[in-house]
Amino acid sequence: MLPKEVKDLKRKIFWSFLIILLISSTLIGFLSVNLVNRSYTNELEKRLLTNAQLIATMIRSDKVDLTSKSFQQGMKEMAEVGEARITIIDSSGKVLIDTRSEAHEMDNHLDRPEVQAALVGKEKERVVRYSHTTDQEMLYVAFPVKVNNSIAYAVRLSMDLSEIEILTRNIVRYIAVSTLFGLLIAILLGSKLIDKMIDSIRALVNMTKQISQGDYERRIYLTNNDELTELAEHFNHMADKLNRLITKLSESNSRFQALLASINNPIIAVDPKENVTLMNVAAEKLFNVSLNDSKGHHLLEVIRNNELDELIKRSLKEGTENQFEINLKVPEEKTFRIYTNLIYREEDPIKVMGLVILIDDITEIRKLEKIRSEFVTNVTHELKTPLTSISGFVETLKSGEIEDEETQRRFLEIIEIETERLTRLINDILTLSEIENIKNKESKSMFNPSKALKEVESMMRPMASVKGIEFYFEIPGKLSYIKGNEDRMKQMVINLIDNAIKYTPNGGKVSFIIYERYGQLVLRVKDTGIGIPEKDIPRLFERFYRVDKARSKKMGGTGLGLAIVKHIVISMAGKIKVHSAGPGKGTEFVISLPRHQ
Ligand SMILES: Nc1ncnc2c1ncn2[C@@H]1O[C@H](COP(=O)(O)OP(=O)(O)O)[C@@H](O)[C@H]1O
Ligand SMILES: [Mg+2]
Numbered sequence: 001m002l003p004k005e006v007k008d009l010k011r012k013i014f015w016s017f018l019i020i021l022l023i024s025s026t027l028i029g030f031l032s033v034n035l036v037n038r039s040y041t042n043e044l045e046k047r048l049l050t051n052a053q054l055i056a057t058m059i060r061s062d063k064v065d066l067t068s069k070s071f072q073q074g075m076k077e078m079a080e081v082g083e084a085r086i087t088i089i090d091s092s093g094k095v096l097i098d099t100r101s102e103a104h105e106m107d108n109h110l111d112r113p114e115v116q117a118a119l120v121g122k123e124k125e126r127v128v129r130y131s132h133t134t135d136q137e138m139l140y141v142a143f144p145v146k147v148n149n150s151i152a153y154a155v156r157l158s159m160d161l162s163e164i165e166i167l168t169r170n171i172v173r174y175i176a177v178s179t180l181f182g183l184l185i186a187i188l189l190g191s192k193l194i195d196k197m198i199d200s201i202r203a204l205v206n207m208t209k210q211i212s213q214g215d216y217e218r219r220i221y222l223t224n225n226d227e228l229t230e231l232a233e234h235f236n237h238m239a240d241k242l243n244r245l246i247t248k249l250s251e252s253n254s255r256f257q258a259l260l261a262s263i264n265n266p267i268i269a270v271d272p273k274e275n276v277t278l279m280n281v282a283a284e285k286l287f288n289v290s291l292n293d294s295k296g297h298h299l300l301e302v303i304r305n306n307e308l309d310e311l312i313k314r315s316l317k318e319g320t321e322n323q324f325e326i327n328l329k330v331p332e333e334k335t336f337r338i339y340t341n342l343i344y345r346e347e348d349p350i351k352v353m354g355l356v357i358l359i360d361d362i363t364e365i366r367k368l369e370k371i372r373s374e375f376v377t378n379v380t381h382e383l384k385t386p387l388t389s390i391s392g393f394v395e396t397l398k399s400g401e402i403e404d405e406e407t408q409r410r411f412l413e414i415i416e417i418e419t420e421r422l423t424r425l426i427n428d429i430l431t432l433s434e435i436e437n438i439k440n441k442e443s444k445s446m447f448n449p450s451k452a453l454k455e456v457e458s459m460m461r462p463m464a465s466v467k468g469i470e471f472y473f474e475i476p477g478k479l480s481y482i483k484g485n486e487d488r489m490k491q492m493v494i495n496l497i498d499n500a501i502k503y504t505p506n507g508g509k510v511s512f513i514i515y516e517r518y519g520q521l522v523l524r525v526k527d528t529g530i531g532i533p534e535k536d537i538p539r540l541f542e543r544f545y546r547v548d549k550a551r552s553k554k555m556g557g558t559g560l561g562l563a564i565v566k567h568i569v570i571s572m573a574g575k576i577k578v579h580s581a582g583p584g585k586g587t588e589f590v591i592s593l594p595r596h597q
Helices: 001-060 068-080 115-120 162-212 229-260 281-287 306-320 362-400 407-437 450-465 486-502 536-539 549-554 563-573
Strands: 085-090 095-096 125-133 136-148 148-162 267-269 276-279 319-329 335-342 352-361 445-448 470-474 482-484 507-515 520-527 576-579 587-594
Touching: 001 068, 001 085, 001 136, 001 148, 001 162, 068 085, 115 136, 115 148, 136 162, 148 563, 162 229, 229 520, 267 281, 281 352, 281 563, 306 319, 306 362, 319 482, 319 563, 335 362, 362 407, 407 563, 450 470, 450 486, 450 507, 482 486, 482 587, 486 507, 486 563, 486 587, 536 576, 563 576, 563 587
Parallel strands: 470 507
Antiparallel strands: 085 095, 085 148, 125 136, 136 148, 267 276, 267 352, 319 335, 335 352, 445 482, 507 520, 520 587, 576 587
């Protein structure tokens, strides 16, 4: 609490105290003054009446001479004893005796109300009036004296009321003094009490402030054993609970964070308004954003894709689990499978808290699927062509329409060529699928490539000489070992030299050299043939890709040779490059394989 607030509170309490005290003491004063006044006056009146009655009885019974000195003296003594003034007035209003003034000097008293009342027989009239004779508030009581059944005199007794005034003044003084005292004690005690209370409140306020700022260890201990102490105990209890709860929460939160971070799939959570609430490291990496910058922002601001936005909106609306596929630019186009799941509030399973989006990158899977299905289409096509041609020629021969032997022989030759091509095709497909499927499981060993290469030379030289191609083949005397499958390596070189001879016109030149450089075995197959256009080079190693389909077929090619070469090179952890100076300017394939240390 601020000092100003404390002061305000103190002032409020003080003024309330003061006003209550003043009102109550004024009320008490007023009531007690009134009460004392009345009872005093009543008492006085009773006394005066009794005396007046006594005097009246005296006058009546003794037939005293009112003018006698002794009676007058008696009255004076009586007045002195009773501290009252006695006046006897006859029925005409003339004052006969007065114990305080000379009777003959006094004026006619018929106009005095108490005298008038007594002269008409009233016995209990009392009048409070200001007396000019005595210069004071006086209480007057008059009593009639009957002589021979008619009222002959009125005996009047009076007393000044100055004593009441003194009494009232004293009462007021006492009350004022005790009020002042009470006030003083109230202020002293009250301010001490308020101070203590305010201290406690301030401590409580401080504690809650510190707890709200995250200091959950903070506790408060009050000693004044009142409601505030009880409140403080409740506060401490609450803080304990809060502390335990927060610790538990933060523990489960860090477990959750660790779990989230360990998941390789990108995960994003959004609230029902599609604002991002959570994101794991994988998601941050994929979309190149940070959770801190994205939190609270709409999903569209994080992943700018309207289609995704629509799908997420629908998932939020339709609920339950959902999955769909979508292409996103991150920044290159990729295909993702997206799984969404609504999250509900634990205590209210109808209320949707948000949506969890799990993202799976299936670009590679889709690419492979596409390659595979294209391959199947291509294989089917490649198989169908020779088969159609074979069955056509077989049909014709069977019909017996062709009688010319020469033509029959030609047809059979074509059937043979097509059958061979089919066999080659099937072999190539088998080889390719073997290399692809076995890959790492295939038996690999250390071997010196010289022996296999010599076999390749003796296999290929006749082919070259048939075409009148100069064949240059060079293997150095000493070669390092390499790791891999020997048969496959052989196949690799055969495929390249086969192409070189096939795509080099008669009289050309084909050369093969192998050497070591920078820890690598370098194999070069070079020809002076038709060359390869620049634009075809990137696709050259794809299955069934040919620069010139008709030419390849005429040569008996399957379109799988280079695809097989590429896979073998990869299986041996090597690299392959193609150089061609352009159409008609020859081609060179360069393979580098890691040498075994
Ligand atoms: N040495 C080369 N010179 C010219 N073109 C070549 C050469 N080697 C391969 N090619 C081109 O690459 C294509 C694919 O080769 P490959 O996979 O071995 O299939 P093919 O069965 O046609 O030989 C060939 O059709 C050809 O167009
Ligand atoms: Mg080939």
